[in-house]
Amino acid sequence: MSEVRTARRRATIQDIADAAGLSRGTVSRVLNDEQYVSAAAREAVQDAIRRVGYVRSAAARSLVTRRSGAIALIVHEPSVVVLDDPNIGNILIGTNSVLSEAEQQLVTIMVDSARDSHRVVEYLRGGFVDGAIVLSARDDDPITKAIVEIGLPACFVGHPPDAAAISWIGIDNRDAAERITRRLVDTGRKRIAMLASGLDRDSGQDRLAGFASALGDRYDPDLVARNPLFSYTAGAEGMRELLDRAPDIDGVFAASDAVAAGAMDLLQRRGKRVPEDIGIVGFDDSAWALRCDPELSTVRQPARTLGEQAARQVLEQIAEPSTEPRGLVLPTEVVWRGSA
Amino acid sequence: MSEVRTARRRATIQDIADAAGLSRGTVSRVLNDEQYVSAAAREAVQDAIRRVGYVRSAAARSLVTRRSGAIALIVHEPSVVVLDDPNIGNILIGTNSVLSEAEQQLVTIMVDSARDSHRVVEYLRGGFVDGAIVLSARDDDPITKAIVEIGLPACFVGHPPDAAAISWIGIDNRDAAERITRRLVDTGRKRIAMLASGLDRDSGQDRLAGFASALGDRYDPDLVARNPLFSYTAGAEGMRELLDRAPDIDGVFAASDAVAAGAMDLLQRRGKRVPEDIGIVGFDDSAWALRCDPELSTVRQPARTLGEQAARQVLEQIAEPSTEPRGLVLPTEVVWRGSA
Known part of the structure; x- marks a missing residue:
C-alpha cells in the first residue's frame, strides 16, 4: 500500500490478479458480483484488493447495477x-x-x-x-x-x-407577490415601486406579474427597477435608481430579501426612514430578513x-x-x- | 428515444446489440474502445447507441481511462x-x-x-x-x-x-492573529477579549495561539469565549457572555468576520459604541466586513x-x-x- 501511495499509480485488475494468484477473469467475476466464483477465490480477491489498494472504479459497481449511488x-x-x-x-x-x-x-x-x-x-x-x-x-x-x-x-x-x-x-410566485403588494396598498402606501430581479426565469417574471396585478390601474412601469441578480448589490443600485427617478415613492416590493437588505442600507445612507418614509417588503423570509433593522416584512417560502x-x-x-x-x-x- | 423517456428504463448493452444486429461482445469492444472492431461495426454501434438512448455508464469511460473527469x-x-x-x-x-x-x-x-x-x-x-x-x-x-x-x-x-x-x-493563522491583536494593543486597548471558534481544528487553534502570544503576560483565559462555530450567532452569544463576565473590556478579536458581525449587533443592542467604547476586529475580510457599521478592521485572507x-x-x-x-x-x- 505504501508503494501505491508514493507512486500514486492506481492499482489495476492485473495487480489484484497477481497478488491473489488468480486469473483476471476470476477477479473480474468477483468485482462484478457474478455467480460461479468459489468462496475461497472471492476471499482471496478481496484480500488482494485491500493489499494493492485497488479503487473499485465506478465501472465495477455501475456495470452491474447501472447505479452510481x-x-x-x-x-x-x-x-x-x-x-x-x-x-x-x-x-x-x-x-x-x-x-x-x-x-x-x-x-x-x-x-x-x-x-x-x-x-x-x-x-x-x-x-x-x-x-x-x-x-x-x-x-x-x-x-x-x-x-x-x-x-x-x-x-x-x-x-x-x-x-x-x-x-x-x-x-406560486405570482400569487404571493400579489398578496404582499396588496398589503402595502392596504397599509396606505400610495407610490409603490418594485425592485425586480431574475426576469429571465419564471420566479422573477411571476413576481413582477403579481406586483402589477395587485396595483391594477395604479401600476406604473416607470416605478420598476430591473436587475438580473437577486442580490444585495442589485437592491442598493436599484433603490438609488428609483429614488433618482421618483423621490416621492413611499413603498417598495423587493424581489428577494437580499435585494431588500441592499435597498434598506441605501435608504439609510440617504437619510430615509423605514418604515416612516418608505415601507419595504421582501421575498423568501431568509436569514437576511431578521438581520434587517427594522426586521423585514416578507413572503415566507418553504425553501x-x-x-x-x-x-x-x-x-x-x-x-x-x-x-x-x-x-x-x-x-x-x-x-x-x-x-x- | 421517446419510449425510453416515457418508461425511464435505461437502455442496456443488449438493447444496443439488438438494434445494431451485432453481438454483445462487439458492442462491448466498441464501448471500451478496443482494437479489432471494423469501422462498419463501430458505426453501427454508435448509430444504435443514439437510437436506443444509451447512457454511456461511468463504466464505459473509466474502465478504459480510469478517469472520471x-x-x-x-x-x-x-x-x-x-x-x-x-x-x-x-x-x-x-x-x-x-x-x-x-x-x-x-x-x-x-x-x-x-x-x-x-x-x-x-x-x-x-x-x-x-x-x-x-x-x-x-x-x-x-x-x-x-x-x-x-x-x-x-x-x-x-x-x-x-x-x-x-x-x-x-x-499562517497564528502569525495573522498575533499581528491584528498587537495592533489592538498598539491603539490603546487595555482589556482585550477573544471570541474563539473552531478550536477542534488547526485554523481555530492557531488563531487563539496567536492572540495569546500577542498579549503575553496580559493574556487572561477568562476573557476568551469559546464556540464550535465561526458564525454570526456564535458572535452574538459569545459577546453577551463576555460582557456579563467582564463589562470593562474595550477590545475584542473575533475569530471570523461573521463572528464579529454578530458581536457588533449585540454591542449595539446593549448601547455600546464601536469603536469608541469597544474596538473590534475580525478575520477573513469577507463580505461581512463591509456590511458591518462601522466597517470592520480584519485580516484579509486570500480565499x-x-x-x-x-x-x-x-x-x-x-x-x-x-x-x-x-x-x-x-x-x-x-x-x-x-x-x-
Missing part, C-alpha cells in the same frame, strides 16, 4: 449569487438531509457559463449520477434537454416552461421543504421508473414585521 | 455554517474557475455527520472522482485516511496535523486564491502522479478600517 443538485446561478442567496442554501440543506437518510450521495454542481452547461451534459451522460435536482433553470437549457433525452430521474425546483416532461416543485420534496420525487422515480412527471405547488405565507 | 470539493462543516461563511464560497469560486478551465467537473460534497463521512469514503473508493480538495478537515478523519490509502490526488485547504502525506495550502491553488495542485498530481506532497503558505494582510 449519487444524485446531482445542479444550480444555474453565477457563483457570486449562490453565496448571497440563503434560499439556495436552504434548498441544499433540505435535499441533503433526505438523500443522506436514503444513503445517496449528494453532489452539488454550479453552472455559470455555456461551457459549464456543456460539461455538465457530458457528466450526466457519463452515468455518474442516478438523478438530478435542478435549480433556477432557464428556458432552452441544454441540461434540461439532456435530462429528458436520457430519461434521467429528475425534479426541477421552479418550472421552466419548456420542461413539461420533467417533474417540478415550486411555489428547505422544497429541497426535501424535490429529493423525494427523484428517489421515487429511481425506485419506480414508470412514475409520471408531476408538478407540486407548496404554500407561502406573508410575514408582517417592522419594515412596512 | 470530475474532482470533488469536500466541505466538512455543518450545512448551516456553509451558508454563513463567504470564505468557503470564495474558495469554491476559485476552485471552480480553475477546474472549469481545465474541463474538469467540480462536484461539491458536504460532510455533516459520521454517516456522511462513511458514505463519502465509499464514493471516493468508487472511482467517481479523480481527485479531491478538502476543506476544514479535522484530525482523525476517515475521509483523510481513505484518500491516503487509495492514493487519490488531493489537496487540503488548511493543515490537519495527521495528513502529512497529502499536499495542503493555507495561511479565492486558496481555492485556485488547491485546484492547480490536484490537477498537477493527476497529470504527474509522482508529484511529492507539499505545503504552501499564502500571505495575509491586516486591513484597518473603522471598527477599531
Whole structure:
C-alpha cells in the first residue's frame, strides 16, 4: 500500500490478479458480483484488493447495477449569487438531509457559463449520477434537454416552461407577490415601486406579474427597477435608481430579501426612514430578513421543504421508473414585521 | 428515444446489440474502445447507441481511462455554517474557475455527520472522482485516511496535523492573529477579549495561539469565549457572555468576520459604541466586513486564491502522479478600517 501511495499509480485488475494468484477473469467475476466464483477465490480477491489498494472504479459497481449511488443538485446561478442567496442554501440543506437518510450521495454542481452547461451534459451522460435536482433553470437549457433525452430521474425546483416532461416543485410566485403588494396598498402606501430581479426565469417574471396585478390601474412601469441578480448589490443600485427617478415613492416590493437588505442600507445612507418614509417588503423570509433593522416584512417560502420534496420525487422515480412527471405547488405565507 | 423517456428504463448493452444486429461482445469492444472492431461495426454501434438512448455508464469511460473527469470539493462543516461563511464560497469560486478551465467537473460534497463521512469514503473508493480538495478537515478523519490509502490526488485547504502525506495550502493563522491583536494593543486597548471558534481544528487553534502570544503576560483565559462555530450567532452569544463576565473590556478579536458581525449587533443592542467604547476586529475580510457599521478592521485572507491553488495542485498530481506532497503558505494582510 505504501508503494501505491508514493507512486500514486492506481492499482489495476492485473495487480489484484497477481497478488491473489488468480486469473483476471476470476477477479473480474468477483468485482462484478457474478455467480460461479468459489468462496475461497472471492476471499482471496478481496484480500488482494485491500493489499494493492485497488479503487473499485465506478465501472465495477455501475456495470452491474447501472447505479452510481449519487444524485446531482445542479444550480444555474453565477457563483457570486449562490453565496448571497440563503434560499439556495436552504434548498441544499433540505435535499441533503433526505438523500443522506436514503444513503445517496449528494453532489452539488454550479453552472455559470455555456461551457459549464456543456460539461455538465457530458457528466450526466457519463452515468455518474442516478438523478438530478435542478435549480433556477432557464428556458432552452441544454441540461434540461439532456435530462429528458436520457430519461434521467429528475425534479426541477421552479418550472421552466419548456420542461413539461420533467417533474417540478415550486411555489406560486405570482400569487404571493400579489398578496404582499396588496398589503402595502392596504397599509396606505400610495407610490409603490418594485425592485425586480431574475426576469429571465419564471420566479422573477411571476413576481413582477403579481406586483402589477395587485396595483391594477395604479401600476406604473416607470416605478420598476430591473436587475438580473437577486442580490444585495442589485437592491442598493436599484433603490438609488428609483429614488433618482421618483423621490416621492413611499413603498417598495423587493424581489428577494437580499435585494431588500441592499435597498434598506441605501435608504439609510440617504437619510430615509423605514418604515416612516418608505415601507419595504421582501421575498423568501431568509436569514437576511431578521438581520434587517427594522426586521423585514416578507413572503415566507418553504425553501428547505422544497429541497426535501424535490429529493423525494427523484428517489421515487429511481425506485419506480414508470412514475409520471408531476408538478407540486407548496404554500407561502406573508410575514408582517417592522419594515412596512 | 421517446419510449425510453416515457418508461425511464435505461437502455442496456443488449438493447444496443439488438438494434445494431451485432453481438454483445462487439458492442462491448466498441464501448471500451478496443482494437479489432471494423469501422462498419463501430458505426453501427454508435448509430444504435443514439437510437436506443444509451447512457454511456461511468463504466464505459473509466474502465478504459480510469478517469472520471470530475474532482470533488469536500466541505466538512455543518450545512448551516456553509451558508454563513463567504470564505468557503470564495474558495469554491476559485476552485471552480480553475477546474472549469481545465474541463474538469467540480462536484461539491458536504460532510455533516459520521454517516456522511462513511458514505463519502465509499464514493471516493468508487472511482467517481479523480481527485479531491478538502476543506476544514479535522484530525482523525476517515475521509483523510481513505484518500491516503487509495492514493487519490488531493489537496487540503488548511493543515490537519495527521495528513502529512497529502499536499495542503493555507495561511499562517497564528502569525495573522498575533499581528491584528498587537495592533489592538498598539491603539490603546487595555482589556482585550477573544471570541474563539473552531478550536477542534488547526485554523481555530492557531488563531487563539496567536492572540495569546500577542498579549503575553496580559493574556487572561477568562476573557476568551469559546464556540464550535465561526458564525454570526456564535458572535452574538459569545459577546453577551463576555460582557456579563467582564463589562470593562474595550477590545475584542473575533475569530471570523461573521463572528464579529454578530458581536457588533449585540454591542449595539446593549448601547455600546464601536469603536469608541469597544474596538473590534475580525478575520477573513469577507463580505461581512463591509456590511458591518462601522466597517470592520480584519485580516484579509486570500480565499479565492486558496481555492485556485488547491485546484492547480490536484490537477498537477493527476497529470504527474509522482508529484511529492507539499505545503504552501499564502500571505495575509491586516486591513484597518473603522471598527477599531
